[in-house]
Amino acid sequence: MNNRDIAAVLRRIADLLDIEGDNPFRANAYRRAAQAIETCRQPVAELADVTALPGVGKGVAAVVDELVATGRSTLLEELEAKIPAGLLALLRVPGLGPKKIGVLYRELGITSLADLEKALNEQRVRALPGFGAKTEQNLRQALRAATQRPERLPLAYVLPVAEAIEQHLASLEAVARFSRAGSLRRWKETVKDLDFVVATALPEEVADALAAMPGVARVIAKGPTKVSVELDLTWPVTVDFRLVPPEAFASALHHFTGSAEHHVRLRQRAKAKGLSLSEYGAEEAASGRRIAFASEEALYAALDLPYIPPELREGEDEIEAAEAGRLPRLIAEADVRGDLHLHTTWSDGGNTIEEMAEAARLRGYAYIAVTDHSQSLKIAGGLSPKELAAQREAIADLNKRWDDFAVLTGVEMDILPDGRLDYPDDVLKELDVVIGSIHQRFRQDADTLTKRIIGAIENTHVDIIAHPTGRLIARRDPYPLNLDAVFEAARETGTALELNSNPNRLDLKPEHLRRAKALGVPIAIGSDAHSVAELDNIRAGVGTARRGWLEKTDVLNTRPLDALLAYLRRNG
DNA sequence: GCCGTTTTCGGCCCGACTGTTTTCAGTCG
Structure with a gap:
């Protein structure tokens, strides 16, 4: 059992204790211990004494030891014998907490979402103590939303929603100041809802305006300090606005940013x-x-x-x-000098090289690398060696236009299923930037996939490995990979690993980035833009890099052009 | 269940809002 599995068991125990009505601080103690174990760098199975971790005492240690030794927990089994496991799913319904779930179970024998739906439809819930007709109606709506959408929404889904809300807030005259808060402000890869802090001297007026905002399906709560609405979208999104007087803005922003x-x-x-x-x-x-x-x-x-x-x-x-004065000086968006991963109309991008270059230059970049797909990725219009040579000539022409900006030649080259690369060395050696990527056969076993990637890393022409784990947030798990071996090979050769900024990917993850940084593996933040608009992806990338404690010096594309080219050409 | 230059017992972050209550419990973040 790894740390994550153990933490999951402890959280399950905590939830069951809550539903059982046990001392809530006991349940929280299990949650706190779960957090400590999940964030512990070393497998707890190898620790001599688990109680050295904060929040882990004798009681939790006994559970952990049993899990490590047998893979089972007597405490968990005892609880599951008393409390049907289906009740845990009810905790995900907004408006339902452990106390109400306990009542639903004891009074009506409800043990699943389906039971709850039936009881709601038969109006049996409103008669329970602490419940009423209004609660019943709210639960019916919450149940619909809860079964309809994933528990946490991917950043890629909520970012455009957040931006639209920000435009609306900016248009309200009574709003003095506003900011994102919550996990969105922390650039977490998934969020449960959207939080905004709004400074205003006219809270009632702002509350009315927000409740009447376009796209609002229903108003969940509305008072002088808080408005909470649900937006009518494919997956309903809850948005909380906290209204505060201007002098309280900083404290409120801090509070609602969490975690x-x-x-x-x-x-x-x-x-x-x-x-x-x-x-x-x-x-x-x-x-x-x-x-x-x-x-x-x-x-x-x-x-x-x-x-x-x-x-x-x-x-x-x-x-x-x-x-201890050990906080990193986090990388900022302004530190990024160029984009090393983007696509154009030469393969599956929506804009020409020229359009991408002009847009990048307007952002203040000093360079971009054009990295269209390679020949075997037919579906994305991958380039043959001949087309690649033609593209290089077009780029050389274009480069005559600026003296403050450079377009580098490059490719996002497939690492083939058998480990071979999609171009021979004499093609690769002509390019400024070679990205190695896996786009096919990612269900191979860990050993094969690891060898494929390390093989690419060891080729002297390969500079960057794109989206190294291949995960798609909330859609596809990372492929099985011996990441330690990949990191080690990257460190030895100086090959950069990418932090892919596409908000559906954000790959590598923050914890990987911290490990890479500790090992001295260079990171390249790439937008993977397929259009001018997607150059903005870099913001999510920088946010994720900051979550990974990265500094300017940890990132390849913060270097000035000369230093970057020197690094890329160090092996010829 | 955890923890201690407040402590081995008695706390455990703090406040808003809702809905069901007649003064507050439950939920949320």
């Missing part, structure tokens, strides 16, 4: 310093004096910490790092 885990730890720290932290600021326990923070920086300063950027606020080791 919950980060806040728990921060508030523990605040308490130790005699401060009580809330969404409105801080209060000195001794004097009762209230402090409103002018900025998030001021909030952290009050806790004797340097500013911790949103992307790091995951409740892992960021507070310890901040305390």
